[in-house]
Amino acid sequence: MGIIDTHAHLYCEDFSTDLPDVITRAVNASVDKIFLPNIDETSINQMLSLCAEYPGLFYPMIGLHPTDLATDYKEVLDRMEQLLEQENDFIGVGEVGLDYYWDKTFYKEQQEAFERQINWSLKYGLPLMIHTRSAHKELIDILKPYKSKGVRGVFHCFGGSEAEAKELLTFEGFMLGINGIITFKKSPIPEILRKTVPLYRLVTETDAPYLAPTPMRGKRNESAYITYTITKLSEIYGLSVGQITEQTRKNAMTIFSKATE
Numbered sequence: 598m599g600i601i602d603t604h605a606h607l608y609c610e611d612f613s614t615d616l617p618d619v620i621t622r623a624v625n626a627s628v629d630k631i632f633l634p635n636i637d638e639t640s641i642n643q644m645l646s647l648c649a650e651y652p653g654l655f656y657p658m659i660g661l662h663p664t665d666l667a668t669d670y671k672e673v674l675d676r677m678e679q680l681l682e683q684e685n686d687f688i689g690v691g692e693v694g695l696d697y698y699w700d701k702t703f704y705k706e707q708q709e710a711f712e713r714q715i716n717w718s719l720k721y722g723l724p725l726m727i728h729t730r731s732a733h734k735e736l737i738d739i740l741k742p743y744k745s746k747g748v749r750g751v752f753h754c755f756g757g758s759e760a761e762a763k764e765l766l767t768f769e770g771f772m773l774g775i776n777g778i779i780t781f782k783k784s785p786i787p788e789i790l791r792k793t794v795p796l797y798r799l800v801t802e803t804d805a806p807y808l809a810p811t812p813m814r815g816k817r818n819e820s821a822y823i824t825y826t827i828t829k830l831s832e833i834y835g836l837s838v839g840q841i842t843e844q845t846r847k848n849a850m851t852i853f854s855k856a857t858e
């Protein structure tokens with residue numbers, strides 16, 4: 598039983614020249630499932646063809662990333678929802694959420710798009726892959742009314758405070774997505790995990806090509822580097838690499854129940 602990378606964008610341009618090598622390295626590093634959150638309309642075909650080429654390794658999601666929202670977002674979401682209405686292989690709705698770090702132009706629109714996609718998650722019985730940056734309060738405000746409705750998923754790329762971790766964990770159907778940032782020298786996240794986050798509430802991810810862990814920091818990230826994150830988790834929780842792999846895999850499969858076979 599191998600490692601699951603619950604969040605990677607291996608279909609994107611950064612991997613166009615050496616993807617087979619990237620995949621070989623991932624498999625050699627014991628990664629045996631890689632979940633692919635979508636970004637926008639232009640990424641769907643590449644993502645789906647990658648999944649068709651490597652069945653049982655790659656699993657697609659559908660959704661509109663909050664930083665890729667434009668004035669036509671309603672039509673884009675209409676077309677994405679048509680894909681959900683047809684027979685499909687999507688294992689989740691993602692990546693969706695709120696990002697007010699760089700740009701608040703679509704402040705309200707981001708919230709509307711997010712809420713619509715939360716409703717897809719419930720309607721189609723798929724977990725959410727949620728991205729939030731500089732928007733913790735807005736996230737909680739939008740998600741709270743859905744708490745009792747069985748909403749589930751991953752708070753991807755957890756990088757918040759201890760209080761924020763505690764608040765996120767009150768959403769019982771959710772895991773925190775943990776990636777290479779826990780290996781960064783001054784990261785406060787390891788201490789927050791140790792104090793606040795039980796191992797059964799987290800999943801591992803890379804967010805490749807972004808956020809490469811130490812000692813690859815600054816380089817293009819890829820799924821094989823998830824082993825640095827697993828090793829760091831084994832230090833944090835005082836368990837073996839095998840135990841971390843097994844538990845985080847179980848957590849990921851609890852959320853992404855469609856990613857079997």
Ligand code: NI
Pocket residue numbers: 604606634692804
């Ligand atoms: Ni992402």
